[in-house]
Amino acid sequence: MPTSVQSVDWLAVAAPLLVAVLALLLLVLDAFLPPPRRHLTGWLAALGLLGALGLLAPLVHDRRETFCVPGRGLVLPSCSYVVDDLTLVFQALVLAGAVVVVLLSLDTVRLGRIPQGEYWFLLLCSVSGALTLAASRDVLTLVVSLEVVSLPAFALVALRRFDGRGSEAALKLFLVSVVSTAVMLFGLSLVYGVTGQVYLDRIATALDQPGDRKAVLLIGVVLAIAGFGFKVAAVPFHFWAPDTYEGAPVPVAAYLSVVSKAAGFVGLALLLTRGFAPYADVWGPTLGVLAAATMTVGNLAALRQTQAVRLLAWSSIAQSGYMLVPLGAASVGHVDDVLPATVAYVLAYGVMNMGAFAVVTLVGRHRPANRLADYRALGRTEPLTAFALAFALACLAGLPPGLLGLFAKVVVFRAPVDHGVGWLAVVMAVNVVIGLYYYLAWAASLYSRSDPAASPPSYRISWSDGLAIGITLGAALWLSVAPGLVLRFG
Secondary structure, three states, X not given: OOOOOOOOOOXXXXXXXXXXXXXXXXXXXXXXXXXXXXXXXXXXXXXXXXXXXXXXXXXXXXOEEEEEEOOOOOXXXXXXXXXXXXXXXXXXXXXHHHHHXXXXXXXXXXXXXXXXXXXXXXXXXXXXXXXXXXXXXXXXHHHHHHHXXXXXXXXXXXXXXXXXXXXXXXXXXXXXXXHHHHHHHHHHHHXXXXXXXXXXXXXXXXXXXXXXXXXHHHHHHHHHHHHHHHHOOOOOOOOOHHHHHHHOOHHXXXXXXXXXXXXXXXXXXXXXXXXXXXXHHHHHHHHHHHHHHHHHHHHHHHOOOOEHHHHHHHHHHHHHHHHHHHHXXXXXXXXHHHHHHHHXXXXXXXXXXXXXXXXXXXXXXXXOOOEHHHHOOHHHHOHHHHHHHHHHHHHHHOOOOOXXXXXXXXXXXXXXXXXXXXXXXXXXXXHHHHHHHHHHHHHHHOOOOOOOOOOOOOOOOOHHHHHXXXXXXXXXXXXXXXXXXXXXXX
């Protein structure tokens, strides 16, 4: 007799479950700790994230599925939560990125009059959503996980209640996210209304049926893509990003730029490659146009920036365009050929961009305006810090010695060339050249002569900041020497 009680693979869900439980514990613990000891909650958050990262190790060679419904006839069961290589790769990126964000946040929270319990609670809640999103294989879990990532982010941006810019940035992020969610849900509801399915594999089976395509399905696919376009800051859905990054605490901007963006891309990739694969001839050209517009607008706008966080915000938009290039080269029957290139670039981008934000966080703590002029001659007084930033910028530009960024761009560039989308490869090549200017100009300023009338920049580096910078620099150097660890996914 069939039972309605389903067994749960606790090891498969252990990482997001640990992070979610830890978020609640830190919020409660903060209420009972005396003020001088509340900084301990930050270190507990870092240790908990490292513990969750360790829980992924037993799953590396063991595919896990849970929350499954039986198949029909010869069809295999469909599962809501699947742990495979794609899941583990993104979960590892999310957890590693979150650890660096926590290290960068320790001094920011302590010195910036930010309530510590609420900060760590919101950050870990968002991380738990990103971990679940990477394993989601049905539309409901995908959407709910995406909102768990987004909703705490609004409050994180506005948590400095005395800062009007933070409140304005949070309001922009909230309004854009609400609109994007509504658009995405409307599109997915159209798909569900026609197919009657919520599991991604069953949606793909329903869309692959022979016969005339329904216009409502085409509209649903395009609207779902538009909704995710807001999440990943793709043009023309990008306008919230620069102001939000600038108004948020810099570690929160780093989180939005790396961890939250990675979550948006994994959600988009899962939806397209697992659910909408039979419609690749529809969404492939659409994403190709979005990729070209995104990288072009992002790079051109970055040329005019004089503030470090805004420059990284526009750079992040341009990098989103590069990540979309392989998906824009997809065609029916060849979806699985282009997905690894996007995965590889997202991983490389996470390391490169987090390294740049680590140094920008340090400088911004001493120079709140955080203008590019504040970095002039930094290499003369803080050589290791300047080298870390210069190496991260070289990686983002795709120039030696930043071989990680160079090889990642080659992998992405190869996707449109191999699949006959030459115009997209040409647009990417032009944009890579444009990006060289502002990355190299910033890097060169680190070693230029300082103004004799101005005091040379020198910053007290706490050991948490130093550890964050060291981790990101070490990872970028290691992956530049052994890029195959990342590029094997491409």
